[in-house]
Amino acid sequence: MVVIHKNDSNLWPPQTRNQVLEYQKWATPLAKKLLEVLLKGLNVNEIDESLEPLLMGTMAININYYPPCPNPSIAIGFRRHCDMSCITLLLQDDTGGLYVQGTKGDNWIHVNPIKGALAVNIGNSLQIMSNDRYKSIEHCVAVDSSRARISVPLFVNPSPDSVIGPFPQILKDGEKSMYKHVLFSDYWDHYFSKRPSGKASLDFAKI
Numbered sequence: 001m002v003v004i005h006k007n008d009s010n011l012w013p014p015q016t017r018n019q020v021l022e023y024q025k026w027a028t029p030l031a032k033k034l035l036e037v038l039l040k041g042l043n044v045n046e047i048d049e050s051l052e053p054l055l056m057g058t059m060a061i062n063i064n065y066y067p068p069c070p071n072p073s074i075a076i077g078f079r080r081h082c083d084m085s086c087i088t089l090l091l092q093d094d095t096g097g098l099y100v101q102g103t104k105g106d107n108w109i110h111v112n113p114i115k116g117a118l119a120v121n122i123g124n125s126l127q128i129m130s131n132d133r134y135k136s137i138e139h140c141v142a143v144d145s146s147r148a149r150i151s152v153p154l155f156v157n158p159s160p161d162s163v164i165g166p167f168p169q170i171l172k173d174g175e176k177s178m179y180k181h182v183l184f185s186d187y188w189d190h191y192f193s194k195r196p197s198g199k200a201s202l203d204f205a206k207i
């Protein structure tokens with residue numbers, strides 16, 4: 001697994017660096033457009049220079065490889081979790097194996113791979129900023145007994161020095177804030193040190 005953000009593109013092995021950077025370049029305006037559509041629903045009409053670091057200040061791309069597993073019933077490819085991002089654009093091959101939690105929280109739904117399509121997940125940061133109007137999606141990955149799988153998530157994250165909390169536009173009419181304002185890098189450190197399962201990863205910011 002390799003992580004890329006603004007200034008560390010040199011960490012990518014030369015064999016994949018150009019393709020990864022090209023993909024990131026292609027996906028950035030798409031991510032912005034998707035965020036703009038989502039933010040319109042929160043009465044935020046434009047992602048201007050002041051909002052850009054908050055919503056998409058850090059882009060990270062992972063390449064996940066899941067080898068075939070002889071006994072999938074006792075193994076997991078990726079444990080249940082919510083991403084820390086605002087949104088995640090997920091490219092997957094045709095093996096399948098990604099499951100998302102249904103809205104009632106009691107059933108797993110398989111995300112069938114569709115050629116040429118990206119799955120778009122809401123992450124914890126957008127749930128916090130939207131004061132729960134948008135819900136981060138809990139997901140996990142099962143392994144296959146005979147086929148390998150590759151997925152390429154692009155995480156659209158706040159910059160580490162962003163302070164995230166519900167947008168003032170949402171709270172202006174007296175709506176109760178569900179979250180405190182937290183420094184994204186503190187939240188990130190907590191998430192990766194404790195690895196909280198599923199939706200419990202929102203507790204750090206909950207009031």
Ligand SMILES: O=C(O)CCC(=O)C(=O)O
Nearest residue numbers: 062064078098141151153
């Ligand atoms: O492999 C996948 O489809 C999902 C991977 C994932 O959830 C992640 O990297 O956060």
Ligand SMILES: [Fe+2]
Nearest residue numbers: 081082083139
């Ligand atoms: Fe994920």
